[in-house]
Amino acid sequence: MTEPLVVLKDVNKHFGDLHVLKDINMEIGKGEVVVVIGPSGSGKSTLCRAINRLETIESGTITIDGKTLPEEGKALAHLRADVGMVFQSFNLFAHKTILDNVTLGPIKVRKQKKGEAEKRAMELLERVGVAHQAQKFPAQLSGGQQQRVAIARSLAMDPKVMLFDEPTSALDPEMINEVLDVMVSLAKEGMTMVVVTHEMGFARKAANRVVFMDDGQIVEQNTPEEFFTNAQSDRAKDFLGKILTH
Amino acid sequence: MQEILSDYDVLAAFWGTIKLSILGTIGALILGTIVAVLRLSPVRVFQWIGTWYVNTFRNIPLTLLMVFSILGLTFILGLQLNSEDISSNVFRWAATMLAVYHGAFICEALRSGVNTVPVGQAEAARAIGLTFGQSMRHVLLPQAFRGSIAPIGSTIIALIKNSTVAAVIGAGEAANLMSVVIENEGSRFSVFLVFAIGFVILTLPLGLFFTSLSRRLAVKR
Ligand SMILES: Nc1ncnc2c1ncn2[C@@H]1O[C@H](COP(=O)(O)OP(=O)(O)OP(=O)(O)O)[C@@H](O)[C@H]1O
Ligand SMILES: [Mg+2]
Numbered sequence: 430m431t432e433p434l435v436v437l438k439d440v441n442k443h444f445g446d447l448h449v450l451k452d453i454n455m456e457i458g459k460g461e462v463v464v465v466i467g468p469s470g471s472g473k474s475t476l477c478r479a480i481n482r483l484e485t486i487e488s489g490t491i492t493i494d495g496k497t498l499p500e501e502g503k504a505l506a507h508l509r510a511d512v513g514m515v516f517q518s519f520n521l522f523a524h525k526t527i528l529d530n531v532t533l534g535p536i537k538v539r540k541q542k543k544g545e546a547e548k549r550a551m552e553l554l555e556r557v558g559v560a561h562q563a564q565k566f567p568a569q570l571s572g573g574q575q576q577r578v579a580i581a582r583s584l585a586m587d588p589k590v591m592l593f594d595e596p597t598s599a600l601d602p603e604m605i606n607e608v609l610d611v612m613v614s615l616a617k618e619g620m621t622m623v624v625v626t627h628e629m630g631f632a633r634k635a636a637n638r639v640v641f642m643d644d645g646q647i648v649e650q651n652t653p654e655e656f657f658t659n660a661q662s663d664r665a666k667d668f669l670g671k672i673l674t675h
Numbered sequence: 676m677q678e679i680l681s682d683y684d685v686l687a688a689f690w691g692t693i694k695l696s697i698l699g700t701i702g703a704l705i706l707g708t709i710v711a712v713l714r715l716s717p718v719r720v721f722q723w724i725g726t727w728y729v730n731t732f733r734n735i736p737l738t739l740l741m742v743f744s745i746l747g748l749t750f751i752l753g754l755q756l757n758s759e760d761i762s763s764n765v766f767r768w769a770a771t772m773l774a775v776y777h778g779a780f781i782c783e784a785l786r787s788g789v790n791t792v793p794v795g796q797a798e799a800a801r802a803i804g805l806t807f808g809q810s811m812r813h814v815l816l817p818q819a820f821r822g823s824i825a826p827i828g829s830t831i832i833a834l835i836k837n838s839t840v841a842a843v844i845g846a847g848e849a850a851n852l853m854s855v856v857i858e859n860e861g862s863r864f865s866v867f868l869v870f871a872i873g874f875v876i877l878t879l880p881l882g883l884f885f886t887s888l889s890r891r892l893a894v895k896r
Contacts, residue, residue, distance in 0.1 A: 481802060483798055483801065483802065501807075502806075503806060506801070506804050506805065506806045506807075506809075507804065508804075509801060509802060509803070509804045510803065510804025511804075512802075513802075514798075514799075514802040516795060516798070516799065518793075518795050520793075520795035520796060520798060520799035521799070522796060522799065522800070522814055523796065523818060523894045523895065523896050524817055524818050524821065524894045533803070533805075533813060533814075534803035534804060534805070537805060537809055537813065538803065538804040538805060538809075566895060567895075568895035568896055569895075579799075582803065583802075583803070586803055586804065
């Protein structure tokens with residue numbers, strides 16, 4: 430067993446009266462790809478966002494590569510640089526070119542030279558297939574292209590782990606695969622990934638483990654094959670029944 | 676019309692208007708930015724001070740602020756901005772009150788600009804490891820500023836026209852001269868025309884400039 434890179438221990442989180450994360454315990458090994466699935470409102474996004482502290486937690490601990498998530502401030506910014514995050518709505522910096530979107534972090538956070546950062550950025554944009562759009566602005570790109578740029582922007586920071594929160598659910602169907610392909614290749618290269626998605630094809634192809642959440646709890650987890658064909662809990666069966674018939 | 680221009684120093688009066696407007700604008704931009712940062716800060720007391728400022732100065736008529744600066748602050752409290760020269764004291768108070776009053780509007784213009792920036796932008800900035808200051812500087816403020824160019828432009832144009840209110844305390848600017856001309860020559864249409872044209876010359880190009888600037892710099896989403 431590889432050393433766990435991300436460890437969540439007894440994590441609890443409320444939004445007002447709503448208990449969104451209930452005693453979450455989870456370990457993610459180096460190079461492991463974990464797909465998180467579950468009904469709407471079950472806390473998947475909150476879990477993802479808690480891992481890089483876009484949401485605070487009330488109790489429990491989250492450690493990344495042995496380091497506990499610090500409180501707000503410089504130390505937290507530092508740690509976040511090691512955790513890539515890809516959002517459902519891409520969130521590219523709207524006033525910056527594609528190239529500048531990718532180089533901002535390396536230049537400001539990693540203190541790389543502009544030339545060096547741009548060279549690396551172009552390699553990454555090449556890799557996700559949007560190098561020829563480098564001088565354009567986000568609004569000029571299709572959703573699929575924007576999401577691939579967002580992945581390149583995260584990769585430019587050389588993250589230890591990448592979080593994806595429904596990266597394809599805002600996309601038109603014909604653009605989903607171009608993004609999933611990039612993610613599959615990342616997974617194959619050994620990137621540690623936590624992916625909230627309902628794309629079962631991706632889970633089957635790339636995930637080591639599927640974690641099923643419902644009502645703020647991890648209800649069951651298994652290999653993708655086992656989970657999809659032989660779910661144990663009624664809640665998972667019920668959920669799978671719903672998404673499979675659609 | 677010709678004789679007004681030759682008998683009175685209209686240009687000097689408009690120069691007074693321009694100086695008043697420039698000083699007022701610089702002051703309003705500085706005050707407005709400070710108050711906007713107060714209102715946006717996470718500290719309750721700061722927010723409260725900022726809100727108080729905006730509600731107070733946006734709702735007191737400018738004429739009252741002008742009169743108060745001379746009758747209240749200079750005469751009763753003895754606060755002078757130039758104790759040697761009365762007309763310079765008046766002029767400086769006029770500029771200050773223009774700044775104080777319009778600062779409230781600049782603050783709201785900036786805040787509306789901040790509201791054009793989706794929260795996802797700030798989250799993405801934080802997610803790549805930018806500090807609070809860095810995300811402000813490189814991601815949020817540049818977009819907020821672009822989003823508020825049009826309302827800031829409107830505020831500056833309003834400020835230029837509102838500088839005429841300074842005539843109530845006799846600050847040397849266009850409206851002050853206009854009332855002198857009217858007193859001497861009687862109210863003739865040409866008098867109004869001269870001063871109206873003067874203001875249009877000042878504000879019309881500025882309006883066009885701000886419109887094109889906000890269009891050119893608009894953030895496409
Ligand atoms: N900022 C917030 N304030 C209050 N409640 C929130 C907030 N964010 C999420 N919630 C609530 O917390 C619960 C869990 O939300 P979360 O976004 O984590 O669910 P999810 O599993 O990602 O759902 P979905 O599949 O719809 O994205 C939901 O009931 C949601 O309404
Ligand atoms: Mg979600």
